[in-house]
Amino acid sequence: MNHLMSKQQNSTDFAAKNWQQQLAEAFSTIEDLCDFLNLSPEDLPASVIASKAFPLRVPLSFAACMEKGNPYDPLLRQVLPIEDELFAYPGFCDDPVGDLPATAQAGVIHKYYGRVLLINTGSCAINCRYCFRRNFPYADLQLSKQKQAAAIDYIKADTSISEVIFSGGDPLLLSDARLANLIEQLDGIAHVKRIRLHSRLPIVLPARITDEFIALLTQSSKQIIMVTHCNHANELSADTIRASHALKRHGVTLFNQAVLLSGVNDNAQILCNLSEALFAQGIIPYYLHLLDKATGTGHFEVSKTQALALMEDIRAQLPGYLVPKLVEECPGATSKQSVD
């Protein structure tokens, strides 16, 4: 009850600000975040050293979904830099998904048949501690405005490409003008049928889903798909519901991908609640990823055996369309691999 009330109160605090302001005011230090949550950093395994390698970044709209005073909050665990990140785990490395060798040219990753990824920006609105990109030199590879023409030519020249995926970083950090321009260019390519956006913003910074943004999507002649990234039902709020409904109402197909994370969602009930809550706001649970083994993320790992047991529990409780596919990313593979 208290939790709900504080959430509503916070929600009115930031609701008046536009998404750019909210982004600029995101928490960037352990102290400020802990203050907001009524926690003291000494009660946590928080690590300033870990935050130097990969900074803390959390929008207020996401922090407002955390339970105040709870050091084990599953949303806090996703964003708080901790000492475990500094330990070396065997088998963990800097480019676990093989994106570097799959980079066709600046900003273009062509590793899945029929689909290309455009890396439009290296940054995100939130820094997730388990991220496979945390050690990746995206700043060097991203598609600058200047290199965009070459990327469009690459897509034009390959008629096997039927889907263009805006990835990142987070593509929704681009301005509406940049996104509109990219979509307009792709509209001119007949063999591209679908444009897909992979973004965590509809969940962590739902103010990004403005009427203007939706209008630029609906102007496209292509089918538009949004793949959100939500790991726990507590990440959803009145604001994420508003954003999802607006997208859905305008014909955007919504899927979610989650990552299976120790201490966050490695529990059948939590995963069932997630599927139910997503579907209630119009999002279909699509993928449940095994962790990509990036340096600094070993403490989030859930074993394959445990993951398969969880899937069995979920299948016993939910209709098939609410059961996500358990998958893993294997370097060099031309598609995601299902785990069974």
Ligand SMILES: *Cc1c(COP(=O)(O)O)cnc(C)c1O
């Ligand atoms: C897996 C993956 C894709 C491709 O997704 P499919 O739905 O399997 O086509 C695109 N982008 C990222 C970042 C992915 O991890």
Ligand code: SF4
């Ligand atoms: S790429 Fe996705 S998982 Fe990684 S930090 Fe950005 S939002 Fe989080």
